[in-house]
Amino acid sequence: MKTIPVETTINGDSTEFLCQPDESLLDVLRDRLGMTGAKEGCGTGDCGACSVMLDGRLVCACLVLGVEAQGAEVETIEGMANGEELHPLQRVFVEEAALQCGVCTPGILVAAKALLEKNPDPTDTEVRYWLAGNLCRCTGYDKIIKAVQTAAAEMRSA
Amino acid sequence: MVRVKLWGSLRALADGEEWVEVEASNFKELLDALAEKHPGLAPQIKRGVSLALDGVIYREAWFTKIGPENEVILMPYMVGG
Amino acid sequence: MAFDAQAERNFKVVGTRVARPDGIDKVTGKAAYGADISAPGMLHGRILRSPHAHARIVSIDTSAAEALAGVKAVVTGADLAQPEDEGFADVAINCLARDKVLYDGHAVAAVAATSKSIAKQAIRLIKVDYAVLPHVTDVDAAMKPDAPVVQEGRALETVPAGMSQNVTTHCQFGHGDLDAGFAKADKIIERSFKTAATHQGYIEPQACMASLGSDGRGEVWCCTQGQYMVRANCAAVLGVEESQLRITSSEIGGGFGGKTSTFIEPVALALSRKAGKPVKIVMTRDEVLKATGPTISSSMDIKIGMTKDGRITAARGELRYSGGAYPNATVDMGAQAAFAAYDLEAVETVGWNAMTNRPKEIPYRAPGAPTSIYAVESVVDELCQELGLDPLDVRLLNAARKGTLSSYGPTFNDIGLVATLEAAKAHPHYTAPLGPNQGRGLSCGFWFNFGGNTCVSLNINDDGTVGVVEGNPDIGGSRASISMMAAEELGVPYDKVRTVIADTSSLGFNDITDGSRVTFAVGLATIEAARAAIKEMCRRIAKIWDIDEDAVIWEDGCAKPAGPNAGTHPPMSLAEIAAIAGNTGGPIAGHHEVNADGAGVSFGVHLCDTEVDPETGATKILRYTVFQDAGKAVHPDYVEGQMQGGAVQGIGWALNEEYIYGEDGRLQNAGFLDYRVPVASDLPDIETVILEIPNPGHPYGVRGVGETPIVPPLAAIANAVSRAAGVRMTELPMSPPRLLKAMTG
16 A cells, blocks of 8 residues: 655644555554554544544544544644643642553543633533543543543633 | 361362361471372362461461461462452 | 551651652653554564354464565464463463364464554465354353363362363352251342453553564563563463563553453564564454453352341352353352351352353452352342341441451451441431432442562662662552652652662562552562661661661661660761762662562442433442542552542443353454443542551551452442342343343333
């Protein structure tokens, strides 16, 4: 199979890559661009561990083709902190122990950030439904929901 | 002498005994004596057993001291998750 | 190692909620898991798996795959050694089948190629000629004398003659006169239960990168609960020496027991040896579900007699577990745990394991206990219902306590069950009102907890900081708790300590991260290593002060004269002592090697409110509270995390998770869409109540906490659902169709 050149923007940086037509955005990020923050937990869009933003829309990178990133804006976990300064969600997740093994954490953070951008003051139920596509097997979700709410409150008062 | 309790499915391999008395001052001697007295128990002992000494479970500690005053219970080797 | 009276002191670090050392890496995507590293020249491995539940392999033709451009190596079972040891032999034939495939998804061959897509293409070119055999996937069917035999000659000597060859294990535990006990009962209930196999469901599929040279030297990077276990398995399966293999454990994306075995590492090494290049294998979710560790599936009969005032007079259980296509001893654990929460005059538990054409069972949190305790706690609940008794009062009346002869043999010493039950009774949850179609359930849970083989090396750095090197992958925040215990013992701030996990060449042998052992056993070894370093520091200072070694004490991170007789030397801090280590005798370190015992059993009680929808059979968890004795909670956040995570895994097991096999013996739901684990919107907050009844076998009183929380949910939910639905549920999972059928008759 011939590879296809793709021009895109990832976390604000213009990026070019070659990929095969059947290659997922997740494989491109992980294997070609060395951005391994997004994880493959299932490859079928069921676990959310590969959540990224594509033109402002929350997607599973395993269900998007690399070529679909052409001309698009991609945001990943690697772009969430501003240098040394963590995003409030990232900081609160550490402070409130909202992670254990951490493999679902990048996807959950990307998804939670997308929620708070749309709805800065969600109810617990809204957080739970928004994150229903992000599986976590360690925490039972309790501390994740609470950490999202703490970060949301902090972001509202900022 | 030390009395050691066998779990039910081992008793058939030890002449039906629930409690077996052997001469031993530690777990190693106990296991060796058990296997010698009841060769039917040898395969299980070789695969691995745990021993409870006065309620505390030990997995492989040969030189743990035991005496006639102790409660010694043979248990299957423990695995976890 | 005995409980330390000193532990009555006020802890400074232990018991606080410090930030975990791996936190920043995990929230920024930097943490490196199994699939996250690559090597120059690396090849991609992929495994061909059996489409049949049971078949003889007549021939394997790999020539077309080998001829494909980009394919650098193909291996089959013939490329692996045939270890004599039965355990290693099972690992070998499970990594790559030899004569027979034993389940749908059993690995038969593997390729390494220059790209993932070529590897995928290549395995389709391997031609396997199978002679399909009759199969069996149900445990009761497998125990019938005429059942298809999965493997021959695997029965232990304890199995009576004349049974199906699938029956590999038989065990029996208990004491007392059952007949006399049942004769004293006012009410006897006897019920049969079935539970489906479930999967650990870690979000990170197994992944490794491996390199093995023709000189037998190899390196493996992999996600595992035990790098030393991987080393032993790889050495045996490849016929190389352990000293030549260096295994490094990556960050681990969940395990829950599921990463206590080896599936792909020996295959990657074999491919690498053939290709002369590093090989990476990453399992797909489909492969994880088909070929790695589900739990046992079970069929159980429980009979319990009770007086009308709630005293249990006799109890008997018969457990039939299937751990898939290989023998295993999980039923031993299930049988011992079944009645552990009760003080019984007459009790018997009988266990059987039968092989079926399913993947090899791998431990999952408290292996064997959740199912047997589910069945027991269901019958106790039904007796309470029938006799009009309060289920918590009945548990308290019959609770095991210090001095109780346990159902599995030993007499209990200090255990926390009664305190845990009393905490549940005093909690507002227990008396909160319930609405229509709602029910409240409770269950006790129990796990043994282990210690095990452990090495810790603790180094005092020249700038006064501390490095701890341990050998157990951090699955639940253990680097934080180990650093905390080192800081506590040395009297330095938590952030002065960094704990790292060694590869197999950098530290002596450690048992796997299992049995809730790490905070207990590695913690204990860390405390001992710190004490050894303290002793050395005191010795050096004694020389400087020219006083007796015994005249120097360690307090608040400083060496001090023990009393007025020792002189008036100003205290010397750890940092001051570290700075002059070169002058006083060289680097300062402490280390400890132990096979730790005295882990101390653990009990938990879960309370659960559910609402069932009479029209759909769907169950909603309304409220959930976990009570558990942690001995001493080193890091309460992560103790709560274990309690919450275990509860939710149990909720999944109770309500939805299930291995579904078709008539053809093939797994029908090998994906997260159809194998449904709980998601955030399924759940309420999980409230937690930590009790701290010190474990006499640990200097700080620590007990393992990781496994017990998965034990009670199955029955707590089954009891809540049965009460809400008005019908006793005896099969897990209580999925909506199954519950609807039970409710509508």
